[in-house]
Amino acid sequence: MKNMRLVILTLLISLLASWSFVSAQAQNPPGKIRVLVVTGGHDFEKEPFFQVFKDNPDITYQSVEHPNAHAMLKAEAAKEYDVLVLYDMHQEITEEAKADFLARLKEGTGLVVLHHAIASYQKWPEYARIIGARYYLEPTVVDGVNKPRSLYQHGVQIKMHVADPQHPVVKGIQDYVIHDETYKLFDVADECHPLLTTDEPLSNKVIAWAKTYAGARVVYLQSGHDHFAYENPNYRQIVRQAIRWTAHRP
Numbered sequence: 556m557k558n559m560r561l562v563i564l565t566l567l568i569s570l571l572a573s574w575s576f577v578s579a580q581a582q583n584p585p586g587k588i589r590v591l592v593v594t595g596g597h598d599f600e601k602e603p604f605f606q607v608f609k610d611n612p613d614i615t616y617q618s619v620e621h622p623n624a625h626a627m628l629k630a631e632a633a634k635e636y637d638v639l640v641l642y643d644m645h646q647e648i649t650e651e652a653k654a655d656f657l658a659r660l661k662e663g664t665g666l667v668v669l670h671h672a673i674a675s676y677q678k679w680p681e682y683a684r685i686i687g688a689r690y691y692l693e694p695t696v697v698d699g700v701n702k703p704r705s706l707y708q709h710g711v712q713i714k715m716h717v718a719d720p721q722h723p724v725v726k727g728i729q730d731y732v733i734h735d736e737t738y739k740l741f742d743v744a745d746e747c748h749p750l751l752t753t754d755e756p757l758s759n760k761v762i763a764w765a766k767t768y769a770g771a772r773v774v775y776l777q778s779g780h781d782h783f784a785y786e787n788p789n790y791r792q793i794v795r796q797a798i799r800w801t802a803h804r805p
C-alpha cells in the first residue's frame with residue numbers, strides 16, 4: 556500500500572514536470588531570440604513594420620507602446636526578452652526608468668536602435684552615450700558649442716556602402732540602394748564602429764554602427780522610415796543580423 560502511494564506520487568510529479576516543460580517551450584521555442592519592440596511618440600506604417608519581425612525566423616517578439624514601455628524595463632518583466640529593439644521617439648523618462656534601463660544594459664540585454672529612436676530622451680545625456688549619437692530636435696549648446704537643428708529629408712535614393720564586410724551585422728551584404736529618409740547634422744561618438752556609410756550629400760556619412768555599453772552590445776541603424784525601407788531585403792537582413800549579434804548568437 557505504501558509502495559503504491561509512492562508510485563502514484565512519483566507518476567504525478569513526473570507528469571507535472573513534463574507538463575511545465577512543454578508549456579515553457581510553447582512560450583519560448585528552443586533557440587529563438589526573444590525580442591521586445593518598443594514604439595510610441597512617432598507615427599509609422601504599423602503593418603509593414605511589424606512584418607519585418609513576423610518574417611524573422613530567428614525570433615519571437617512582443618511589442619509595447621509608450622507610455623507602457625518603461626514598465627517592461629523592470630527586472631521581472633525583462634526576464635521575457637533577450638533584445639530590446641527601439642523604434643520609439645519618446646522624451647519623458649523618470650529616474651526609476653533610467654535606472655532600470657541602465658540595469659538591463661549592465662546585465663547584457665541586447666539593444667538595437669532604429670531610425671527616429673535616435674531622437675528620444677533629448678534631455679537625458681546618458682541616452683546619447685548608450686546609443687553613441689545625439690540628434691538635435693532643436694538648436695542646442697553643447698559644452699559651449701552651438702549645435703544647429705539636425706536635418707531630415709524624405710524619399711531619397713541612398714547608395715549604401717558596407718564599411719566593414721567582416722562584421723556579423725553586415726556580413727553577406729553587398730553595397731545597395733535604398734529609398735528612405737536621410738538624417739544630417741547629428742553627432743556620432745568616436746567609439747562607434749562604422750557598419751554602413753554613404754556619400755549622399757543629404758545624409759551624415761556614417762549611418763549604421765556597432766558599439767558596446769556596459770555589458771550590452773548596441774547597434775544603431777539609421778534606415779527605416781517606411782515600407783520602402785521595411786521591404787528592402789538588405790534592410791531586413793541587417794535588422795535580423797543586428798538582433799543576432801546583440802543577443803550574442805553566431
Ligand SMILES: [Zn+2]
Nearest residue numbers: 671736779780
Ligand atoms: Zn522617419
